């Protein structure tokens with residue numbers, strides 16, 4: 285029996301996991317990272333468009349700072365996020381971006397002088413300042429007031445992941461690949477690492493650690509049509525759920541991206557519209573300005589996806605053998621721009637659809653339709669990244685509900701979150717490791733390993749049945765999620781989804797596997813993963829069924845208003861009874877009277893779509909009074925912010941950020 289010991293165990297070697305690992309290792313802690321795949325092939329490598337960070341170097345970002353980024357993020361979340369976390373995030377993001385430059389990420393840079401761009405489908409010339417020459421550039425993205433998304437052409441995730449992975453290698457972080465976390469070792473409310481399966485040898489091993497961080501990415505593969513990689517199956521979150529103690533936060537908050545290409549579902553980055561591309565319908569008409577006159581094609585993702593489906597429902601979609609779709613037109617950006625800044629998009633379009641998007645006019649238009657893209661929900665944590673329920677258990681990145689995104693994540697805020705939360709959560713995790721001793725009875729570890737070994741043997745020993753295979757069950761789950769827990773939701777269909785998923789869970793727990801090899805065996809892997817994925821899927825569907833309002837990406841056709849009176853709260857889902865087919869659901873209030881930015885109109889659609897909470901107006905008055913008083917006393921924006929909503933950060937990150945022309949103001 286192999287038992288590995290370390291101070292800090294990180295499950296997941298994407299951007300978030302590796303960034304946490306660098307942090308704990310640099311603090312002198314022995315750190316091990318586990319990953320299903322070679323870490324540089326983690327899903328983070330697929331991120332295209334960029335990372336939000338209020339550097340304000342480009343002329344189109346002038347006036348940007350933490351306050352503007354904060355306001356965009358809170359509005360983007362439809363007031364569902366934790367505002368303290370949003371403040372921690374926006375304050376640290378510029379430091380993270382600059383640090384990544386130092387680590388070798390080749391950010392696209394500003395070039396001084398005139399430059400042609402496309403804004404609102406019109407060619408325009410902007411003039412970059414002399415003193416900005418060579419600084420990190422930014423492009424426009426959805427739901428933001430300023431051009432804030434730093435990028436490396438359309439391969440941002442790739443370059444960021446290589447930068448962070450190379451740093452981890454330099455720092456001699458131990459990386460163990462082809463390992464899968466099955467279960468956490470939890471005793472008396474404290475986590476001591478995990479039980480892991482080697483995906484090549486099939487061996488069960490234990491990793492015993494002072495602290496464990498789950499950074500296993502999103503759970504997009506519970507849907508059939510998703511932009512997520514095949515490894516995004518939510519098994520890390522399921523391991524947390526199966527402790528019976530810790531909770532998932534807001535599982536029903538699922539993002540659908542407007543522009544995956546049809547039929548493969550591969551994403552075409554929001555950078556396409558950020559750089560000036562537009563959406564068109566069957567008549568070639570640019571329809572988004574009809575619905576959202578202010579932000580048009582660059583309204584936030586939940587809004588654009590809904591408007592696209594609404595437009596298709598009105599008969600304006602384009603028929604195809606793969607269902608109806610709309611067009612994304614980036615041909616208006618010109619060949620030179622596309623070949624330089626959107627070259628991956630072009631390659632995807634040419635490889636999978638035989639279309640060169642730089643060809644002018646309809647010939648270059650790309651078929652697109654919204655698909656599942658991001659999980660705002662995840663492992664519920666405190667702002668330090670630690671679970672409030674299990675000591676020594678941390679989480680960050682897409683796996684977590686830290687909760688930066690609430691009910692809608694802004695494009696570019698996710699890769700930013702991975703590195704920023706990696707820095708912050710890694711610091712708090714290091715503090716925990718320094719504070720705590722590792723004392724655990726090795727009998728407990730051995731017993732946990734034996735239990736997992738017995739479980740594997742019992743799956744292999746199940747008698748042959750003629751019913752559904754594990755692959756059929758998985759496919760059925762994905763179709764249910766697509767059809768009944770999608771962009772438009774309603775009570776009847778959600779209830780059907782919950783019922784059907786519960787049935788599938790029961791079947792999946794008894795499924796037999798035809799191939800009996802205990803080593804590398806995809807069927808066996810699915811046999812233990814799919815029941816866990818079903819628990820996540822049920823949590824998503826059940827959370828959506830219970831939330832009788834519309835907020836951000838969660839849109840109920842039978843409850844179309846955002847209900848701040850009853851639903852300004854975070855869903856918490858726990859799976860206490862291992863035999864149950866439904867989780868227990870609880871809620872945590874978001875306290876309006878502590879918010880820096882109390883709930884208000886988000887700026888999309890028509891007004892009057894909110895069931896107001898009287899506390900919102902009361903807090904708004906209070907905020908305005910505090911602001912007025914402190915301004916009269918000559919306080920600066922940082923002092924006013926601190927008075928409105930104080931927040932903690934590890935010291936290095938609380939420092940002010942410098943910007944061109946304004947210094948540290």
Ligand SMILES: Cc1cc2nc3c(=O)[nH]c(=O)nc-3n(C[C@H](O)[C@H](O)[C@H](O)COP(=O)(O)OP(=O)(O)OC[C@H]3O[C@@H](n4cnc5c(N)ncnc54)[C@H](O)[C@@H]3O)c2cc1C
Nearest residue numbers: 296297298299300320328333334465501681682696698699
């Ligand atoms: C196509 C696409 C484009 C995107 N573009 C952008 C963008 O431009 N800007 C932006 O901000 N966001 C973007 N996103 C979102 C962003 O890329 C992800 O949210 C982010 O990269 C997730 O990083 P992560 O480190 O949390 O997880 P991941 O990168 O998914 O890494 C998860 C890691 O966990 C490991 N793992 C999983 N389960 C287990 C297990 N059970 N045991 C052991 N290891 C496990 C995996 O091997 C992997 O190493 C995009 C997403 C997609 C799908």
